Amino acid sequence: MLIKSLVSVFLAAILTENYVLCKFLGICPFLGVSKKLNTAVGMSVAVTFVMVLATAVTFPIYQYLLVPNDLSYLQTIVFILIIAGLVQLVEIVLKKYIPSLYQSLGVYLPLITTNCAILGVTMLVLQKVETTALYTYTYGHALINALGAGIGFLVAMVMFAGVRSRLESADIPKSLQGLPITLISASLVALSFLGFSGFVDKLIPLA
Amino acid sequence: MNQTLFAVLIAVLVVAGIGLLIGLILAIASIVMAVPKDEKAEAVLELLPGANCGACGYSGCAGYASALSKGQAKPGACPVGGEDCTHAVEELLGVSAGEAVKKVAHVHCMGNCDNTSYKADFQGVKSCLSASRYGDISACSYGCLGFGDCVSACLSNAITVCNGVAVVDIDKCGGCGLCEQACPRKLITVAPVKEQAVVRCSNHDKGAQAKKACKAACIGCMKCMKVCEAGAITVNNFCATIDPEKCTGCGVCVENCPSKCITI
Numbered sequence: 001m002l003i004k005s006l007v008s009v010f011l012a013a014i015l016t017e018n019y020v021l022c023k024f025l026g027i028c029p030f031l032g033v034s035k036k037l038n039t040a041v042g043m044s045v046a047v048t049f050v051m052v053l054a055t056a057v058t059f060p061i062y063q064y065l066l067v068p069n070d071l072s073y074l075q076t077i078v079f080i081l082i083i084a085g086l087v088q089l090v091e092i093v094l095k096k097y098i099p100s101l102y103q104s105l106g107v108y109l110p111l112i113t114t115n116c117a118i119l120g121v122t123m124l125v126l127q128k129v130e131t132t133a134l135y136t137y138t139y140g141h142a143l144i145n146a147l148g149a150g151i152g153f154l155v156a157m158v159m160f161a162g163v164r165s166r167l168e169s170a171d172i173p174k175s176l177q178g179l180p181i182t183l184i185s186a187s188l189v190a191l192s193f194l195g196f197s198g199f200v201d202k203l204i205p206l207a
Numbered sequence: 208m209n210q211t212l213f214a215v216l217i218a219v220l221v222v223a224g225i226g227l228l229i230g231l232i233l234a235i236a237s238i239v240m241a242v243p244k245d246e247k248a249e250a251v252l253e254l255l256p257g258a259n260c261g262a263c264g265y266s267g268c269a270g271y272a273s274a275l276s277k278g279q280a281k282p283g284a285c286p287v288g289g290e291d292c293t294h295a296v297e298e299l300l301g302v303s304a305g306e307a308v309k310k311v312a313h314v315h316c317m318g319n320c321d322n323t324s325y326k327a328d329f330q331g332v333k334s335c336l337s338a339s340r341y342g343d344i345s346a347c348s349y350g351c352l353g354f355g356d357c358v359s360a361c362l363s364n365a366i367t368v369c370n371g372v373a374v375v376d377i378d379k380c381g382g383c384g385l386c387e388q389a390c391p392r393k394l395i396t397v398a399p400v401k402e403q404a405v406v407r408c409s410n411h412d413k414g415a416q417a418k419k420a421c422k423a424a425c426i427g428c429m430k431c432m433k434v435c436e437a438g439a440i441t442v443n444n445f446c447a448t449i450d451p452e453k454c455t456g457c458g459v460c461v462e463n464c465p466s467k468c469i470t471i
Contacts, residue, residue: 061225071218078225085229089236096240 005135006144008204013148015196019117020156022193023124026117030157031182034164040157042101048150050090050112051121054083055146058122059139079122087113121149160189247300248276254295256288258362260383275300286310286397287362287381309400310382312365312375314357316394317407317468318350319370323421339391347420349410351394360389402456404439404449408468411444423468431460431469 019025026047033043058079066072091109094102102109112118125145129137163185172181252272259267263284265274274280275296282296289309329344331337335356338344345352353371365379366386375386377400384397394409406425410417414426427445439453440460447469449460461469 065221069217069221070214071221074218074222078222081222081226081229085233088233092233092236092240095242099242 001135004204006141008200009141010144010148011203012200013145014152014155015193016198016200017149018152018156018193018196019120019149020153021190023120024190025120026115026153027186029111029115030153030160031179031186032111034157034160037158037161037165040161041154044150044154044157046090046094046101046109047112047115047117047153048147050083050086050115051118051146051150051153052143053086053090054079054118054122055125055142057082057086059125059142062126063139075123075126076119079119083118083122084113117149117153121146156189160186163189248273250299251275251296254288254292254299255285256292256381258287258381258383260287260362260381260385262286262383287383289381310384310397311377311380311400312382312384312386312395312397313405314351314373314375314395315405315407315409316349316351316372317423318345318347318421319372321370322423323347323350323371335389336391347410347417347424349392349394349408349412350421352392356389356391357386357395360385398451401451402471403451403454404456404458404460404469404471406447406449406469408466409446411446413445417445418466423466425468426466428465430463430465434459434463 013019017023020027020030029043029047034040058075061078061082062072062075066074066078087110090112091102094109125137125142128145129142164182167181167185176184248269249272252269255268255272257268261267263271263280263286265271265280271280271285275282282300283293285292286309323346325345327344329338329341331341333354335352335354338352338354351372353368353373355366355368355373357373358366358368362383362385363379363381365376365381366373367376368374373386373395375395382397382400387393387395387397389395392409398405408417408421408423408425410421410424412420412424414428417424417426425446427442427447429442429447431447432440432442436457436459437453437455439450439455440447441450442448449469456471458471461471
């Protein structure tokens with residue numbers, strides 16, 4: 001049951017609840033860094049890393065510090081604080097140990113601080129703890145959910161980088177060139193992800 | 208009342224505590240994992256002009272400085288700093304590498320208000336780019352528009368629009384080539400500094416038409432090409448061009464040009 005539910009959470013985070021294409025969070029890096037495949041992958045890896053790390057820190061802080069003290073209304077500000085600190089830490093670590101990745105990420109690494117996908121992952125998972133009825137949503141589930149969300153972000157970024165590289169050579173009407181056609185193709189990719197709805201529940205029946 | 212105060216206090220303490228903790232962790236991390244700065248690169252950066260024009264082929268002065276300090280680049284690629292800068296960098300790094308060729312920009316147009324005229328009174332945005340999109344506003348459809356896009360692109364205030372045509376002050380020009388990119392009519396080229404002849408016209412119309420548009424137009428008579436001993440001049444589409452590499456600066460073409468559109 002536990003394994004089943006973990007797999008279900010993982011797949012759901014990638015496919016049915018994709019944070020970029022189904023929840024429309026983290027659109028800024030999705031549009032900004034998806035031009036080249038290697039920067040898209042680098043950004044996604046950084047986002048995944050920060051997502052898991054942020055969930056790993058915020059989940060226990062929420063459960064064991066904020067809830068017992070009736071401070072759950074502080075979650076937004078505390079989470080922002082923690083995510084900002086974590087991103088800074090990641091930046092320092094990257095600068096020291098992987099300078100090439102640090103340089104290729106450039107301005108996007110500080111931008112993760114204000115990436116709503118990360119804040120969304122850490123906050124929406126708390127709602128699931130309350131709404132999931134079939135099994136108890138544990139710390140492990142939250143971490144797997146964050147990992148899945150990160151990989152979902154990677155999938156969306158890589159797919160969209162492919163779409164954009166085809167757009168480069170397409171004959172686009174002048175009024176649609178640039179951002180308009182990018183947004184339209186993003187919406188079409190998002191529409192295609194709608195096909196996954198209900199997919200995970202059918203594949204791994206928990207009830 | 209007390210309870211409310213207590214709740215507020217707890218909230219403040221929790222947020223402040225977390226902030227303090229994160230701050231401490233970051234402070235320790237930044238000390239423990241400090242990246243040693245490349246002092247050599249910073250010293251080189253001090254010597255570079257700081258124009259960040261990118262003429263050296265790197266992203267800016269900082270990029271060039273770090274490449275220099277690692278030995279990946281040779282001093283002398285900076286046209287803005289010129290010889291002084293190159294010598295200073297060479298001294299610092301203890302290497303000498305080649306001659307720094309100072310370059311300057313040349314405007315290939317002499318269509319000032321005496322030689323040519325405007326066909327239309329352009330009332331739009333005062334920039335060459337928008338004027339060139341609008342169509343032919345001057346009699347010559349190749350010539351300088353005189354709105355000074357090159358002037359605003361220039362880092363060293365070397366260009367002025369004088370009597371309707373852009374003029375480069377050779378002493379001030381750093382040769383970075385930003386004006387070359389800014390000119391929508393591609394009238395500006397950057398060439399090494401030396402005694403050389405420059406065709407001050409870019410009109411590719413046939414002789415009679417070109418002459419009608421501007422008194423100082425190159426009519427493509429090929430006289431200069433024939434008299435040039437170095438073989439530096441070619442005439443394509445009724446307009447002469449001089450290869451700065453081959454030109455010896457003898458001045459024979461200047462004397463023979465019927466339109467007086469070649470200068471030294």
